[in-house]
Amino acid sequence: MSENEIEELRSRFAREAMAIMERRGEEVNRAKLASELNIARTRVETVFPEEADLLEAVTGEWFAPKLAVMDEVMATDLPPRRKMYEFFARRFLLLRDNFKHDPASFKLYVEMGERYFEYAQSYIDLADHYLCELIAQAQAEGHFAGLEINQALSLINQAVLCYIQPYLIAMIDERLTEAKLAALIDALFDGLQARDSDARGNQSISSV
């Protein structure tokens, strides 16, 4: 098989594996995939030399639509605040649709994501890379004053974590709304900066 054919099969087999997982409610390995598709195991192994390659391909298929909406938002020329909102909101709506459409499969993917976190890392890294761009654009307009980009990145990710983290979307779904996400993004744009913290103060009462 040519590299192109293998690439095409990798994507097709990954989607087949996802369909099987969603139907059976459990993880699928190469052996199960071959028997469910009624093809030779060696054929599956040509496409996925290791079990890890199947997992990586499934992760890629699962993330593809989330990356597509991020790409779409990054390509717009919206002002930074609107852009950052859409960057999170569109991904959130997609994740919530996934969850509502099939909660059991969504939870299965969340569990797999916890077990095979390393395969998701490159997607998380790309989302962070995009967010850094958005932060730089916002800083050029005076927001997040005095913060290093990586500090702002971490703080913003933490503040909206329940809108991007699949586990939390499944858990507190009914409390999450676009209006609340917008209020949080506005609060960050208006209030997040490097400062002597009034919240933390000079003295902690921790020693009381």
Add this chain to the structure above:
Amino acid sequence: MSENEIEELRSRFAREAMAIMERRGEEVNRAKLASELNIARTRVETVFPEEADLLEAVTGEWFAPKLAVMDEVMATDLPPRRKMYEFFARRFLLLRDNFKHDPASFKLYVEMGERYFEYAQSYIDLADHYLCELIAQAQAEGHFAGLEINQALSLINQAVLCYIQPYLIAMIDERLTEAKLAALIDALFDGLQARDSDARGNQSISSV
């Protein structure tokens, strides 16, 4: 046995059950508790008439120190911003200590918390009740302008979720710091209010 004696045994048996769970790394029911303590099962059943009563008592013991630090903070006369920071920070430090001291047991309690969420509800409700008080104090000083207390409650809980949610503390522990928590509380005090959202805008690009 008198009601007092039963109350005392309930707390003692719950702590024994926790010690056994932490040692064995798995949940304990009334039968296991009786055999581990080498006492008659009927004695355990006098104290915990239902399995649920044991779970409820364990939940209570687990939450007791977290409630104690919240009570301590509420009793201070710190200004609202400092007070809200300490309200979250002290609980966060306690949870992080629990996690670092014994990650496996911490994760066991997190899993139990997910399965038996109803027993934790009264503690979460109490924390929310306290936070509403803090929000009212902050609003008297002009913060969170125009927001209903319940809106502010939900938004603040979401923004600092990773500092109060045990699952997240275990998962992203190394990214959580008191300085970041303080920066988020400061951003909320300075930026969170009812407003026409610039982030959300009038038109969404969702339809693009």
